[in-house]
């Protein structure tokens with residue numbers, strides 16, 4: 104097992120009567136790309152602010168790169184690339200001089216941000232205050248990546264980016280991952296991170312609903328197999344086959360919810376004339392939404 108980079112235990116944060124985090128236990132391992140997913144108000148930004156010591160928890164423990172953020176100070180922050188949810192930039196500065204200044208703060212080589220600015224299509228000579236939202240986001244991303252930090256904490260990094268730039272961002276994440284950096288990033292939408300996250304944690308009302316490798320999450324969700332046969336099939340014996348969790352018959356079309364190996368199903372089908380067969384992963388997004396929902400039901 105690789106080293107733990109982020110660990111919270113029983114982490115809680117109250118804002119007056121609002122329980123933003125309610126005993127959050129979170130583990131992020133070195134070299135992982137961890138997607139932190141959850142609806143508005145789930146507590147994603149609050150968690151990230153606590154990791155960066157922008158906020159202090161009401162109770163519970165936090166360790167980031169082996170250190171408590173409360174005592175880690177500038178030395179710890181220099182090992183992290185942070186993109187806050189609400190970027191506060193100096194509007195009067197030029198992009199380039201601001202990024203140079205930030206590089207000095209982080210002990211990074213001056214100009215290390217240039218390749219990132221270039222690939223994100225950012226003009227270093229523009230005044231920050233005049234930039235569009237997406238371009239401001241790029242300034243924040245260039246700052247977070249520039250000093251090749253061990254850990255990237257990115258709060259909704261794709262917000263405001265157009266689809267082409269979202270793709271470029273995903274390439275940057277993959278490169279960072281290949282270089283051994285750990286990436287912890289948040290989003291409302293799983294599909295945005297599906298192609299890059301290796302582990303997904305789903306947060307709801309300040310608690311982790313699930314945290315698992317994406318492959319495991321996919322396995323848990325299974326495969327939907329749709330079969331059309333020349334003559335209608337009896338669904339009952341299909342429902343008893345190994346790996347079949349649910350079966351629905353509509354005339355000559357059977358829809359099967361399959362978990363694990365399709366072997367038993369295929370052998371059963373081999374005795375019939377199969378006109379058409381399709382196997383597809385259920386939509387991950389819908390399934391995760393259902394996960395939020397099921398949890399709500401359980402709360403009642």
Ligand SMILES: Nc1ncnc2c1ncn2[C@@H]1O[C@H](COP(=O)(O)OP(=O)(O)OP(=O)(O)O)[C@@H](O)[C@H]1O
Nearest residue numbers: 118121123141142143144145146147148149150291
């Ligand atoms: N400074 C604050 N003062 C009071 N309440 C706050 C503060 N910051 C966050 N909250 C509350 O804490 C809860 C969690 O907020 P948080 O911003 O962490 O959620 P989030 O998951 O990042 O949501 P979003 O997807 O909308 O960014 C919300 O109910 C929010 O209103």
Ligand SMILES: [Mg+2]
Nearest residue numbers: 147148149188
């Ligand atoms: Mg947020």
